[in-house]
Each structure stands twice: as structure tokens, then as C-alpha cells.
Amino acid sequence: MREYAAPLRDMQFVLRELAPLEEIARLPGCGDVTLDVAEAILQEAGKFAAGVLSPLNASGDRAGARVQDGEVSTAPGWRDAYRQFVDGGWNALSPDPALGGQGVPRLVSALVEEMWNGANVAFALCPMLTRGAIEAIELRGSEELKRTYLPKLVSGQWTGTMVLTEPQAGSDLSAVRTRATPQPDGTYRLEGQKIFITYGEHDLAENIIHLVLARTPDAPEGVKGISLFVVPKFLVGADGRPGARNDVRCVSLEHKLGIHASPTAVLAFGDRGGAVGWLVGEEHRGLEYMFIMMNAARFAVGIEGIGISDRAYQLALAYARERLQGTELGARSREKVAIVRHPDVRRMLMLMRSRTEAMRALACVVAAATDTARCHPEADRRARSQAFVDLMIPVVKGWSTETAIEDASLGVQVHGGMGYIEETGAAQLLRDARITTIYEGTTGIQASDLVGRKVARDGGEAIRRVIAEMRDVGGQLEQARLETLSAIAARLEDGVVALEQAVDFVVDTYATDVRAVAVGAVPFLELFGVVAGGWQSARAALIAHRRLAEGAPEAGFYRAKLATARFYADHVLVRAPGLSRTVVSGAEGALSIEDDQL
Incomplete structure (x- = not known):
């Protein structure tokens, strides 16, 4: 598979012209990231995506993640790449500077995330989920939870997960049955099984902070009876360091169509007396809080689709420029030409290109509105921007991911028979793209x-x-x-x-x-x-x-x-x-x- 190359010129066009960063930089709290700074960030992110993440994409797909006795080993090179990711400050790009983050506007971080996903979507899933955990704890957690978990989640020293669904529940979270029993010391003991937990167990970070939906003993049925809990893999000691292993273990890893290097875990809570957890916010408001993570994740999954579409286009275009086959229609010469000269191949390439650029532009306009909704000094402007964001998130998520599957499939078609052979990388992109329309609610749920x-x-x-x-x-x-x-x-x-x-x-x-x-x-x-x-x-x-x-x-x-x-x-x-x-x-x-x- 050819290595990924960040589409920097088109990203610059978006930042300069379509979703002008200069307007966002004038908002309170956003002025540190000027256009020059943003473009420097994109340049460095492009280098990291191409030089560190992209070379692991195909090898990670082949090797996958492995589990033995509940311990998960990620693919070769994954741990070193994650260390470089954290050391480079990339995990802390978006969070509030008060938490140790860099406070980069969402408009800029969305483009950086596109690079991570274009280079290696299986890797990018881990920091994406950590950002969601940060937002949920920051907005609804107690001061003690914030002090205990946010600094190391922001730095990337610890990672976060969303632990929602169960075998009998699927997307119907009202059917969640995991129990959380209150203890005299103010903690809860959780018992139950969760499935489809992305990066639910791995060897990249020293601790994993699970945000878990569960029911307390007196909870009413349905979504109104669900609460949200922080359940760390390792209990955190008074010194802030991971201590004893909590009662949560990986039962197995799912065998998936794609994203093989991303460990998707089945987690058991409470096999040995109950996993210790801490309530986030108030009881019975867990689904409301989880949607803080969910909305952020839905937008981020839309970005996954854009990154995959762009990577599929890059691969297909490079192949079409090199592959000599047939003569050119309407030309007198009988010399073989690159297939990029054939009208139908050009149509497919332009379909991939035009949709990818349109999706990128739309996502960045929504990201800029997110920054406006958060930072604008006028309440009315904040409200109107938030209404636009709320309206558009299902579109960014649903349309971008459905289109990514189509574009990845077109990429296979441009390659012809070679696209069906794994070595080209086109087939992997199609396999990896397929989950995106299911993540964080299927397209039907978004619609x-x-x-x-x-x-x-x-x-x-x-x-x-x-x-x-x-x-x-x-x-x-x-x-x-x-x-x-x-x-x-x-x-x-x-x-x-x-x-x-x-x-x-x-x-x-x-x-x-x-x-x-x-x-x-x-x-x-x-x-x-x-x-x-x-x-x-x-x-x-x-x-x-x-x-x-x-x-x-x-x-x-x-x-x-x-x-x-x-x-x-x-x-x-x-x-x-x-x-x-x-x-x-x-x-x-x-x-x-x-x-x-x-």
C-alpha cells in the first residue's frame, strides 16, 4: 500500500476561504491559533501521519490485536507509535489549557483528525474515544473525578473508552442490564458484561478509564434508569498512580471484517466481587451524559469517513496514473495509455474527489460553528451556532460514512482485479470503512x-x-x-x-x-x-x-x-x-x- 499524503493544499483552502480560521481566531479563547500556527500544525501532523501512522496501517491489519489470559497485545509498532503520539502532544491538541491541553479550535483539530484516519483509522480510534471521555468527565464529573483522571487522559498517559452496549441490548440502550450497587464508602460495585468495546483492553497506556452505563438497584426501567460510572482498569492510589487491578477483564476480542489492529473487546465486570466505580453526575442521568461523548464521537466518526475517502482516492489516482492498459478513445495512436485517460476511470476518480472535498468542507464549516457555539460572546449567536451544529452532526456522520464506503468501493473498481488483492491496500480501506456507518448509531439511527x-x-x-x-x-x-x-x-x-x-x-x-x-x-x-x-x-x-x-x-x-x-x-x-x-x-x-x- 502506498503511504498516505495529507491533502494540505485543500485543507489550507478550507481554513483560509471556506471556514475562515481568522474569524474563529477573533473569538475569546481562540486567538492563540492564528492561520500561520494552524498551518504549521497541519504540516507537522501530515509528517507524523505519513511517517509514523501510515507505515503501520497494512502491517497492523495483517497482524491484528491478540488476547491471551485477558491481556491484549496490540500489533507490532503500535506501542512505539502511541508513545510518539503522546510525546508529540497530539493527544492534548484539543482539550482546555486549564487541563493541560493546547486548546486548539475544533476547526483545526478536525483536519488533524482527518489525517490520523486517512493514515491509519485503526490507530486513530483510541485517541478519539479518549477525547470523548475527557469531555464527559470535564462537563459532568465531580471535582475529585476531574483531579484524578483528566490530567492523564489529556496527556494520553491514560486512555478512555465508551462502554455502552450488551449482548441483549445492541443499539437499544434502554435494555442495558449491568448493575451498579452503592457501597458505604460512596463507590459502586458493577457487575455485568459489555460487548463491542473499542480499545477496551490494550497495552498502549498504563491505565484505561472506562465510562460505563449501568443501573442502580432502584432504577426505573428504560433509558431514565441508566447511570454513568467511571471504572478504571487499575484503581488509582492516593499518589495518583495506578494501583490494584480492578475487577474488569477482557473475555475475548471480536473477529472483525476490518480495523483488525483495533482491539474490540468483550468486557466482564464483577466476576470477583464487583468492579469499583464512581458515579458521574447524578443517578439516572447517564444516557444524557453519555450523549456528550456520543455527539462528539458521531462527528469524529464522520471525520473517519472523510479520511478513508481521501486515502481511497489517493490510492486509486496513483494506480490510474501508472497502470497502462488500452488505447485512448478517439485517438489515432494505438499506444497503450495510463487508465487515467479512460473516461469512465476519470468519472470514478472525480466522483471520489468531488465528494471528499465537499465532505471536508461541510465538516469544517460545522467544526467552525462548534467553536462559535462555545466561544462567541453573544448568547444569541452561540445558540444559533449550536442549533446548526446539532442539525448537521447526523449529516456529517451519516452521509460522510456512507459515502466513504462508496468511495472505497470505487477505489477497488479503479484498480480492477488488483483492487481485490490485499497487497494494493484498496480492499483494506473498503473493509475498514464498513464499520463507520454502524459506529455510534447506524445510519438509520442518525436519520x-x-x-x-x-x-x-x-x-x-x-x-x-x-x-x-x-x-x-x-x-x-x-x-x-x-x-x-x-x-x-x-x-x-x-x-x-x-x-x-x-x-x-x-x-x-x-x-x-x-x-x-x-x-x-x-x-x-x-x-x-x-x-x-x-x-x-x-x-x-x-x-x-x-x-x-x-x-x-x-x-x-x-x-x-x-x-x-x-x-x-x-x-x-x-x-x-x-x-x-x-x-x-x-x-x-x-x-x-x-x-x-x-
Whole structure:
């Protein structure tokens, strides 16, 4: 497999033009990270991704993680890479400086995370989960929990997990049965089994801090009876160091389709009297607290999809430039040409490229809004930004990951038969991508959240504000009076109309026929993603047109931006009306058939 190369120029374009870091740097608490500083961070992250993480990607996939007597060994090279990761300060990039972090804006850290995932998604999962644990303890933990755990989680000396599901529960967390019994000293003893715990056991760090959902003895049934607990692998002594082993052990590791180097553990709590845990916040509010981690993780998994899509594009493009096969259509010469000259291969490559750039732009716009929601001095602006973030997280997660699978599959197709052979690396990307649409709630769960909580609940108010911004961009495209921009504007308007029709259907129908809306929920999410990506692609085209008119350097880069936006409009945005018709009229075929006829 070729090594990963960070797409630094496009990332710079996003930071300078589409989600301007200069605006974020003016917010209180964000001024230390100027554009120059951010670009230096990206440069160094790109070197680490290419030089340390990428070379371990294929070997880690082959070796996998191993378990013996409850102890897990990660793939060769993993421990050294994690030590370098921590020593380089990468784990502490985002957290608050008051906790020992660097306080880098989410806009910048999102791009850095894309690099980790493009280089080695199996490795990147570990620090991603640690960041979620940091946020949950920081926002809801007691002062004692913060003092005990946050400094070493921030540094990366310890890692964190999300311990949610159980064999009988799956995504239905109301079915969680792990018990937490209060003790006279204020601790709890936990007993139960958890499955699918990413990095639930490993040898990278000296302690693992599990955030566990469980029920206290008097808890009501359902989601309202779930509490959240900190359960360390090793109990922490008065000196702050790991001491005695807690009563939590790895029963086995799952044998998975992909991400083989990421240990996915089955954990048993309380086989020898009960695992000692500490309550986070108040009893029976655990699911509410866990969603602090969940929302951050959902956005981060969307970033995983973008990183994988970009890596798949890089591999496919390199192969297409080198592979000589066939003669060029329409040419008199009978010489063999690189397959990049063949129209269908170019179509596949442009589909991968245009969607990856659109996903990256959309994710960074959402990341910038996250920074605004956290730091803006005006309460109204914070609230509006948070509403936008809440609306878009299911789209970033669901659309980016579903697209990653498609792009990774296209990467295999560009390679032809060689793509089905593991040595090229294209097959690994497809296998690794497949979990992303399942992590932190399947695409169906994301879509249900989107249509129910984010669209129907507020009568479509938040999404219609976004639609208004889309229409404003379309108007600017028309004013430019350039054929390419007018064509993009026409496709964007078609997409916006299609999205508007779907929004009207969801808002008008949700209360009276929720099943009809639910059938079209995933197509609605895809529709929103396609049009939102078109919105960002159109913005990129506008900026490129202006820079070319100004005579800016790197004319080739900006011309490529225009061409990429035009391709997206002609090949991706045109899908919007069909998706809208599915949302509005697609329920009958799914709901009318009898169960025994399926």
C-alpha cells in the first residue's frame, strides 16, 4: 500500500476561504491559533501521519490485536507509535489549557483528525474515544473525578473508552442490564458484561478509564434508569498512580471484517466481587451524559469517513496514473495509455474527489460553528451556532460514512482485479470503512434523529435557515454570469427545491404518520448531505472564480476547484430530486407488504 499524503493544499483552502480560521481566531479563547500556527500544525501532523501512522496501517491489519489470559497485545509498532503520539502532544491538541491541553479550535483539530484516519483509522480510534471521555468527565464529573483522571487522559498517559452496549441490548440502550450497587464508602460495585468495546483492553497506556452505563438497584426501567460510572482498569492510589487491578477483564476480542489492529473487546465486570466505580453526575442521568461523548464521537466518526475517502482516492489516482492498459478513445495512436485517460476511470476518480472535498468542507464549516457555539460572546449567536451544529452532526456522520464506503468501493473498481488483492491496500480501506456507518448509531439511527429531533420537532426552522443560505450562494453564482457557475447554480437550485419539498413532507407528516416518514429517513439524510455538499462545493467555485479574476497565483488549483464543483453539480447534485421523491412517496412499497412476504 502506498503511504498516505495529507491533502494540505485543500485543507489550507478550507481554513483560509471556506471556514475562515481568522474569524474563529477573533473569538475569546481562540486567538492563540492564528492561520500561520494552524498551518504549521497541519504540516507537522501530515509528517507524523505519513511517517509514523501510515507505515503501520497494512502491517497492523495483517497482524491484528491478540488476547491471551485477558491481556491484549496490540500489533507490532503500535506501542512505539502511541508513545510518539503522546510525546508529540497530539493527544492534548484539543482539550482546555486549564487541563493541560493546547486548546486548539475544533476547526483545526478536525483536519488533524482527518489525517490520523486517512493514515491509519485503526490507530486513530483510541485517541478519539479518549477525547470523548475527557469531555464527559470535564462537563459532568465531580471535582475529585476531574483531579484524578483528566490530567492523564489529556496527556494520553491514560486512555478512555465508551462502554455502552450488551449482548441483549445492541443499539437499544434502554435494555442495558449491568448493575451498579452503592457501597458505604460512596463507590459502586458493577457487575455485568459489555460487548463491542473499542480499545477496551490494550497495552498502549498504563491505565484505561472506562465510562460505563449501568443501573442502580432502584432504577426505573428504560433509558431514565441508566447511570454513568467511571471504572478504571487499575484503581488509582492516593499518589495518583495506578494501583490494584480492578475487577474488569477482557473475555475475548471480536473477529472483525476490518480495523483488525483495533482491539474490540468483550468486557466482564464483577466476576470477583464487583468492579469499583464512581458515579458521574447524578443517578439516572447517564444516557444524557453519555450523549456528550456520543455527539462528539458521531462527528469524529464522520471525520473517519472523510479520511478513508481521501486515502481511497489517493490510492486509486496513483494506480490510474501508472497502470497502462488500452488505447485512448478517439485517438489515432494505438499506444497503450495510463487508465487515467479512460473516461469512465476519470468519472470514478472525480466522483471520489468531488465528494471528499465537499465532505471536508461541510465538516469544517460545522467544526467552525462548534467553536462559535462555545466561544462567541453573544448568547444569541452561540445558540444559533449550536442549533446548526446539532442539525448537521447526523449529516456529517451519516452521509460522510456512507459515502466513504462508496468511495472505497470505487477505489477497488479503479484498480480492477488488483483492487481485490490485499497487497494494493484498496480492499483494506473498503473493509475498514464498513464499520463507520454502524459506529455510534447506524445510519438509520442518525436519520431518525435528523428527521425527528432536528427537523420535525422545530417545524423545520433550523433547516430552513440553512436552505436560505444555500439560496444566497445560488444567487451569487448567477450574478457572476459565467456558464460554469450558472450551471452549478441551476443544479444547486434543483437540489434546494428537492430538499425543501422533503422538509415540507417531514414537517407535515411526522405527527400523523411517523412510519411513512421513517421509511424515507435515510434517503432524507442522503438528500440533505448531497445538497449540503453541493452548497459547499458551490461556495468553493465562487471563491475560485474570484481568485482567478484577481489573477491570484496557483491558477491551476483554482481551475481544478471550478471543474470539481461542476462535476459535483452534474454527477452528484442531480440525484437530489430522485431522493426527494423517495422521501415523499416511497413509504407504500415498504409498508404495504406483509411480514411473511418479505
